Amino acid sequence: MKPVKKAKVYLGLLHYPMINRRGEEVATSVTNLDIHDISRTARTYGVDQFFIVHPSQKQRELVQKISGYWEKGFGGVYNADRKEALSRLTICADLEEVKQKIYEETGKNPLTVATDAKIYPQTLPYAALRNRMMKEENLAVLLLFGTGWGMTEALKQSCDYILPPIALYSDYNHLSVRAAVAIIVDRLLGEAWFFDPA
């Protein structure tokens, strides 16, 4: 059975304010493959829009240049699948701008959902969020992902909900953000649970 989500679902890849390996607050650099991998994941799973968020104009221009090559330049002729995936990409300066764009499109303030390696009071199980996405038409969900060594504590605390760690019981939990997005989107919007009962 094909899973049909009723809610609008958005992804946001944030680069500020992040933590670096020394625990300092920084803006991280954009990674080329994040743009492509996450765009392709978003398109495959029917995510409505993928936002790359960076406070630096130079970094935003870089993302624009890379996606423009594939969308309008020779890249789109060479690889049409990549072009199509990037058509859902939007570049923003900060989280407020992302929320504003979602509000303009849907008339709703999105539920913001982060991921983290710890359990918080506002931790929401995957199945509970999935249920809401499948059932609530009047809902917009913005899934937020950090880069570098992750979001600052204040940013996480400002989110409405936090998803449980991907691998709570593992003694090693250092997935790339590209892998983390793929796994979380599959858990929330994937087909496996439906066509494939044990």
Add this chain to the structure above:
Amino acid sequence: MKPVKKAKVYLGLLHYPMINRRGEEVATSVTNLDIHDISRTARTYGVDQFFIVHPSQKQRELVQKISGYWEKGFGGVYNADRKEALSRLTICADLEEVKQKIYEETGKNPLTVATDAKIYPQTLPYAALRNRMMKEENLAVLLLFGTGWGMTEALKQSCDYILPPIALYSDYNHLSVRAAVAIIVDRLLGEAWFFDPA
């Protein structure tokens, strides 16, 4: 509940014989981020070993050089998590060498499992393979992933089983191999289904 697999589970990333965008049989080039992303996914989910397979000695040396930097060079000091993830990486020339190494380690001929965008007679549901991995101590499973535009038909047909398409009902199914590995390993070895019932 922590999922405990009884079987030995291996990943193989193949670069030959693959299909290119024109449908020709080729060897694809190694991608740097495949090495890191898939090593980190393997380590997080307790995969026993990750094999990168390439027929060209130059390409195998390149992988060795990159992983050596992180394992033995300055990289390992700078980023110990990356070093640890790469400790499960093995470089081989062909699939026979991979199977041989698994046989030497376990005394078993591994079950070879590919993934594909179509349904085959030997298609095996995710839940069925997961069940076997969790229950059968006397089992070694080798999950094979292609690069470029995917494995040749003959290579796929030579595998014992083929997993169903990740997004059977999607009108777009062009995930990066890094994302595909993450999703499939999570479906087969992940915790979500346990600690998180609907």
